[in-house]
Amino acid sequence: MACTIQVLLQLWIGANECLLLAIMAYDRYVAICHSLHYVVVMRWSVCFWLMAFVLIFSFLIVFLPSIAMPVTLCYPNKVNHFMCEAISVMKLACDDIPDNKMYILFSSVISLLFPFVIILVSYVCIIASILKISSAGRSKAFSTCSSHITVVALYFGTGMVTYLGPSTDASSDQEKYVSIFYVIISPMVNPFIYSLNNRDVKGTIVKMFLNVMKR
Structure with a gap:
């Protein structure tokens, strides 16, 4: 039961992260390409319903199929992973489970590939818009x-290797370390990455570094 809860929570939080990164890319697209309409397009009510959609949609694609398609695990049920990763747990199934495997692929496309496409399209439009402005504004x-690009590359790159790449017994160790x-x-590094563009944070880091050097 503890392993099941860990798998479901990890998949739910992971799906939330992917969808939120896609919404953040759209937010930057509106801010740069349609800056005059930003306050109207990304008003508080829109952000609220986008958040509600992310939480509810990710919940539906993770929890409902898990309840509808339970998996019976065989003994010894030792997971070849640091944690209860969905793919590693599925390898312990007693019977062949093509429907479950197909759904994992389908949900991975919905929660990983689809948001990634939205991010790519958003940044293509952003780059096209940036190239039209002056060098100072670029x-x-x-x-x-x-x-945002740094976080997307780090998160989606490793996630796609695990969930959209070929999964075999030989790749279990690789999946362990990629995860x-x-x-x-x-x-862990998200707060640091997003904070580096903040002038106050940069100033504080510089002051702390100078104080350490003086000591």
Whole structure:
């Protein structure tokens, strides 16, 4: 039961993260390409319903199929992973489960590939819009997107390798170490990545560094 709860929560939080990154890309697209309409397009009520959609939709694609298609695990049920990862747990199934495997692929496309496509399209439009403005404005616009691009590359890159790549017994060890990036490293460095564009944070870091050097 503890392993099941861990799998479901991890998948739910992961789906939320992917959809939120797609919404953040759309937010930057509106801010740069339609800056005069930003206050209207991304008003508080719109943000609220986008958040509600993310939470409810990710809940539906993770929890309902898990309840409808339970998996019976065989003994010894030792997971070849640091945690209860969905793909590693599925390898312990007693019977062949093509429907479950197909649904994992389908949900991975919905929660990983589809948001990634939205992000790519948003940034293609952003780059096309940035190239039309002056060089002074370009650096400011690119700096606004740099932190988000870094998080997207770190999170989606490793997530796609695990859930959309070929899964075999030989790749279990590789999946183990790749998962560290999107489960531990990416959430851990997110606050630092997003804070580096903040002048107050930069100033504080510089002051702390100078104080350490003086000592």
